[in-house]
Amino acid sequence: MQPMLARVVIALTTSALAATGIAVSAPPAGAVTTMSTRYLLNHLERGTEHPAGYERSKFTLWTDADGDGCDARDEVLVAEAGTKPPGGGCSLSGGRWRSKYDGLVTRDASTFDIDHMVPLNEAWQSGAWSWSAATRKAYANDLGYNASLIAVSAHSNRSKGDREPQDWMPEKSAYGCTYAKQWVAVKWRWHLSVSAAERRFLAAELATCGWPRVTRPSRPAISTGTVSPTPTPTPTATVTSGPQTVGYSVHPGAFCSEHGWYGYTSLGTLMRCTITSTDSSYRWRSA
Secondary structure, eight states, X not given: OOHHHHHHHHHHHHHHHHHTTOOOOOOOTTXXXXXXXXXXXXXXXXXXXXXXXXXXXXXXXXXXXXXXXXXXXXXXXXXXXXXOOTTOTTOOTTOBEXXXXXXXXXXXXXXXXXXXXXXXXXXXXXXXXXXXXXXXXXXHTOOSSTTTEEEEEHHHHHHHTTOOTTTOOOSSGGGHHHHHHHHHHHHHHTTOOBOHHHHHXXXXXXXXXXXXXXXXXXXXXXXXXXXXXOSOSOOSSOOOOSTTBOOSOOOTXXXXXXXXXXXXXXXXXXXXXXXXXXXXXXXXXXX
């Protein structure tokens, strides 16, 4: 994406996210603009997956949040066109696109899909199951970080499905390091967790890639809806219900971003995301 176009997309997206009620803050002057993937991966919550209840319809797709007549799908295609459509605006006729996953080139935008770097089902299992409808909508149409949505061939997108990186990587091996780093960046942006197998694979892949840096993702505020507890053994502690409970997916001592929230270990022990007088980092600790 060209620098000027990237700035335009970011500006449009800031207003688009604000329109959904998702808080977005601009980075302060002089703020760090890139981050190490080692840091991001180490600060992702490690949790069990929550497959129950997923339906694609729970994520509202392709909205026109800024009201310019282009929905999110069109915005991505316009931004990623190697040859820009001559008509301008939302026109896609006459453009040219190359799929980063497999190198396929097309002049017919209808043959390309807009892939969610972290698929909707994977996002659901990694934390979106507890989100409000507004947060899921913002995630599904995320133009605020250029790694979140990507235009690729329909074949490669459907080959990927909702699989994690240890089960699927792009056919174009030269894109592997970029794919792994962007996966981690998007998960960190949206406070999504990683499974043990997922983390092991990503650590090995990114280490081989030299732990590349990524553009620092902003982190939209996450609002939660009414959630159902994950089916697990009955906890031994008193259950704390309500939107400030993250479920049974926390690990004692792990970093956390749900300040003051409660959660449970796989054995049902009640934990809280908090700091101590000797440790200013938020971690899951015994409640």
